[in-house]
Amino acid sequence: MACNRALIEQVQLMLKENSQFLAIGGDHAIGFGSVAGHLQHTPNLSLVWIDAHADINLHSTSQSGNIHGMPVSFLLEQLRTTWQHAGLQEIAPNCLPKDQLVYIGLRDIDPYEAFILNKVGIRYYAMDTIDRVGVPKIIEMTLDALDPQNKIHVSFDIDALDSNVAPSTGTAVRGGLTLREGISIVEALRDTKRVQGVDLVEINPKLGSDRDVRTTVESGLEILKSMFGYRRSGKWSNIDTGILGSD
Numbered sequence: 001m002a003c004n005r006a007l008i009e010q011v012q013l014m015l016k017e018n019s020q021f022l023a024i025g026g027d028h029a030i031g032f033g034s035v036a037g038h039l040q041h042t043p044n045l046s047l048v049w050i051d052a053h054a055d056i057n058l059h060s061t062s063q064s065g066n067i068h069g070m071p072v073s074f075l076l077e078q079l080r081t082t083w084q085h086a087g088l089q090e091i092a093p094n095c096l097p098k099d100q101l102v103y104i105g106l107r108d109i110d111p112y113e114a115f116i117l118n119k120v121g122i123r124y125y126a127m128d129t130i131d132r133v134g135v136p137k138i139i140e141m142t143l144d145a146l147d148p149q150n151k152i153h154v155s156f157d158i159d160a161l162d163s164n165v166a167p168s169t170g171t172a173v174r175g176g177l178t179l180r181e182g183i184s185i186v187e188a189l190r191d192t193k194r195v196q197g198v199d200l201v202e203i204n205p206k207l208g209s210d211r212d213v214r215t216t217v218e219s220g221l222e223i224l225k226s227m228f229g230y231r232r233s234g235k236w237s238n239i240d241t242g243i244l245g246s247d
């Protein structure tokens, strides 16, 4: 929590001087500090949480006790009362309303998490929905759900991607997004020009072979490249446009 406390301050400082920030994990517990800091700077915020897991456990529902399985519950307005004794009001008074949260990529949801998601009425596009309607439709529904006036925070857990493209992570789950699907999603978010904060978390270079680590880091870099402007369809600027002669 001390690390998140510092991150909350740091994110606000970064946004005072820059138009965007990137937070690299570490595990997804930093999603709390990163989004909370963002919310203190920009109270009208939308959050897209791209992950295999919902990370919405409460202290009382977590089977692992791992904080990286809880950050979304720290952030949500509708769950704040369950953290009454954690002192969150002092360090992060602004929280996120549930209608400005969309999850993409879920496929390993604990029973209590499933209950919370449905009871609170949170939008989540698990892999079965993605398989049924396809990524373009998921993107459309995501953008429709978010307030067009809001800035966007994208919290990208590398385990959202299938473990064949992102093996070096602590809680890998098969059957995830392909790298192309991940890229499509971040391209669409980027094209809104409203993305102000990004997390990339859960790449763990201590796990797997050297090749696994390389594969995972390369996938993460492709996601970041697209997030921050790379176009697969190509683009040009600052070049000599006279090379083909004048017409």
Ligand SMILES: NC(=[NH2+])NCCC[C@H](N)C(=O)O
Binding pocket: 027, 028, 029, 053, 055, 057, 062, 063, 064, 065, 066, 068, 069, 070, 108, 110, 157, 159, 170, 171, 202
């Ligand atoms: N950010 C992550 N990798 N989270 C995994 C969470 C797994 C499990 N639901 C838990 O609460 O422990």
Ligand SMILES: [Mn+2]
Binding pocket: 028, 051, 052, 053, 055, 068, 157
């Ligand atoms: Mn996560």
